[in-house]
Amino acid sequence: MQEKQQKIKDSIQMLTNQKGFLEYEYTNLLANPVQEAQFNVFSILLLFVPLFFIIYVIFYISKKDKYENWRNKKYELKQRIMELEYKIKELEDNLALML
16 A cells, blocks of 8 residues: 555656656746747748849840850851851942943
8 A cells, every 4th residue: 555655656746847847848948939030031041042043044044045145146157247248348339440
């Protein structure tokens, strides 16, 4: 009988200790909400910063291709204009020789 009472007292003591520990954890959790908010902001940054970087890289590459195409087209048009100017000059010289 005394053994049973001792086991019950030990169980009550153990549960009381667990309750005290849980209350301590709960008060610490309520006392530090800023740390959780900082962690949430940090985790959001960890998710979105690489996403924005990837979008920026894709945008940059597409703009770079457009710029390359524009530059090549500009160069080709300049070459054709120079060729036409040369042909016009040649024809003018031939016309001057004929007169």
